[in-house]
Amino acid sequence: MQTKTFNVYNEENKAVQDAYAMLTANIHLSGPESHYKSLALTSCKPSVGKTSIAISLAITMAGSGWKVLLVDGDMRKPVGGKRLGDNTLLGLSDYLAGQADLLDVLCNTNINNLTYLYGGENRQNPIGLLCSTRFEELNAWAREQYDFVIYDTPALSSVVDASLIAARVDATLLVVEIGQTSMDSLKPAKEQLEKVNANIMGVVLNKVKKNAYKKYFGAFDYFFDGSKFVNRSSRDRKKKSSS
Template identity: 35%
Template sequence: MKKTSRKQLIAYKNPTSPVSEQFKTIRTSIDFSAIDSAFQTILVTSPEVGSGKSTIAANLAIVYAQQGKKTLLIDGDLRKPTVHKTFSKNMFCGLSSVLTDQIDLHEACQNTEVPNLSILTSGAIPPNPNEMLSSNKMTLILEELKQEYDLIIIDTPPVTIVSDALVIAQEVDGVILAVRYGVTLKDRIKQAVEQIGMTRTPIIGTVLNGVSEKKSNYYYYAYK
């Protein structure tokens, strides 16, 4: 199997590092914030580009898989997909291929070198991501995957730029907002929170990425 990116998959490559510990803490915080039943579908988005959404989504998926949960990471960023790169897989034969009936859903979900973790890559970049993600077929796909996986994490584009994440947010149990420390503007965060609020899906946490109080401190989870 091809090598995965060490930096991006830190929770797998270096499970005892402080950053990996922080991802486990985030997992615990998410689990504790579930009141009636555990979150099965979690969407990761951010107010703007480059907030570390994809890194957070991939590492969260890894720490859930390490807990023994059958986990699926979906690349719902059909504009700038990166999940295939992170796991050194082919981008094609992914979500857009399933949505356009080119491939069977189960064939499209690929195993990774991380035990218990599968990925559904983006597939070819479509001209109409928003229409695809808001289709009935997308709802059916998620329903089918929920029968099969204990936990599904969906990486998406930034929420204030395109509405793709909002469309999928309506279908999930909770949203994680990735914010880049010292970079994301307050107004952008407010706008993102308002937009997600309209979907009625709860924001189950905000991950403040890039905090450097101590030299190895990257992630901070703000409990909501």
Template identity: 40%
Template sequence: MNKLDIYKNQDYILNDAFDQAVVNIHIQKEQNGYKTYTVCGCEPGDGSTTVAINLAAALANSGWKTVLVDGDMRKKKGYKRLNEGASVGLSEYLTAQAQINDIIYETTTELLYYIPCGEQNENPVRLLCSTQMENVEKMLADNFDFVIYDMPAVTAAMDATAIAVKTDACILVVAMGESSKKGLATAVSTLDEKRANLLGVIVNKVDINEYKRYRRSFDYFKKEKYADHAKAVMKANKKNNRKNA
């Protein structure tokens, strides 16, 4: 089986940013045992797939055996560059058309493996909540140091939430200057209400010059105005939950 080509980022500033994320994820692994992560945008177009790919590659480059799972079965696989050369994927396994070993592909990045989404499916939520999916999740958690699930935007479908509640933690992606506060608030509330473990917010599409100026204000990629807003929403949700208990 040919190895799938993973683009290697050469931008030292971007690499530095993902290195910070890797450090924080490593700390979470050491302190809490976290190894499975859901990466999703709050709105479509936030660039969560780009973040998931770079994050998975950064973990693999750090010596961790990592698998990136494309859990977006709503899009046709032809629209996704990483799926070129992948004949079967997640949807085929979940519909008993392929074996688990058939859908795990090696990549050109050492220690990084990839599971493509497979053919488009009309009802992916049912597949993601199936016993077959539970088998996938257990097998990957048992055989890899880190498992990164690349999921659709939280506000676009229930797919991300269905996986986020089962992974150790969830990372939300927002696009600088594009993601709305309403979209962010809705995404945070949805994840919080379903008791997903929202670990942090990664701000994507940041101007490089701005990143240089404000890099000391970032904590796990969190830009203050986004991070503070997310924290405020979560705090309000917890307060309301206590009242309703």
């Protein structure tokens, strides 16, 4: 374990905390009996708040008493552009390249139960690393050691990395920013994930304004409506039967 301790900002807004608590509960309840353990968060395009959501979700899960590993899955982005980063640290890319042992790339945080795995040295083409047996070994080991493993991945429109990670985890959440993510980008993103047989758990909306989100869910069977995951076809049948 590296000696650096990351100070992770903990959101103090109660309404926001409640939203993440509800999301955490539904993730826990929506999977199989043992719940989904490894999750990928991705988006159609960059800068929609995906990393902030990944961090807040990890903090909320850790605060509920679960052991959580937060993994920076973007090995292409320079350290200066990251929310959590330090160019003195070893990270994911270093481990996958065989330049560091797994326990040597993990970092403590100021949040109890939360461990962080930094992306590591910037790699221009990490596809081979993500397809390696070392990534499979990391995912298997983390599933045994932690209750939840959260991968913060690049945007789907940028590189193929997110799809490669999504194909290897239990479930994927697609982060959408209201007013910034169009249907023209949402549907191809869904198709891209389906091509690698990713398990799309649902959509997480960021910067939501009431009644502004309904158009985003036409392409999905399930969506998170702020309190629970809803099966769209079941919901529509109930509406028809009651009318």
